[in-house]
Amino acid sequence: MYFYPHEHYADWEKLLGTGPLAPGAFGENITSEGFSEAELCIGDVIQIGSTLLQVLQPRSPCYKLQIKFQRPDMVALFVRQGFPGWYASVVQEGTLAVGDAITVVSRAPERISVADIWRYSLVEDADPETQQRVRALELLPRFWKRQILRDELSSVV
Template structure:
């Protein structure tokens, strides 16, 4: 497991439906080591902090393995690293094999898996296709977010070492499907809520669904 590319970008204004919106989804590869802090990587930034960024979304990881799928699916050549807004383009870390709460050592940092990605309309802006977020969701090739347990530095080429397995061993793919694919299953919602590392926003979603279920809704 390794970091293939480290990608960062500051928010920029881009045209969208006759107006300008601010987005941090445009990331470019950088060389050398970068400091990783509790809320982001040096040189990186998020535009709308109501739904992006924060401790639970400090670093976004996307598997290199998915790039070939999208090249074939969209009939294009391979995209440059960072195309999907990820900070870390990686090899050897797929959603089906990574659990919420897994802790990885990368460079001198410790990073913990906090949640899958649920794409917003800004991914459609990046891809030049308003329908792409729905295709991204349907593919289940969504990547995942990491919180920073130990600040430090990392760089492209760093090995990724799994330090510990997440409590409950609920994979990123399982949690994503539970929200976006699977039918209502209160027992599985309870299982997700029992995972201490699950991001607060996802925890609230499952709590709300469970509350509705308990009321017979």
């Protein structure tokens, strides 16, 4: 499932000059409130209704955003804004509804946020201690590890 924080919508509305954007405007399954990429970490388990989900990775924008917004620069804008949203996998199926609270059930021990993964893969180099914590993230897909551990491309599992 793809989550995108509603809190980012005001910045996008201003930047794009579109007026109000409807929930789901960025292709997300869930337009969330109360959590950002900086607060949720890879491996955190969240609950919505009776459904449990685990945070896996930031979203990588694709050409479909350009088509939807009819802007050839939309992917570049998305990257520059630094608000990717995140993907989560279903840990326990259940039911959820509009307005259900999102609560954090458990926190990953590595404490590397979605925003950290985004920043270290695109903007700045991770220090050695952070690189070690990234290596320990079993859930983080190989693509993101490769982006962050640039010097170890061939040895990242």
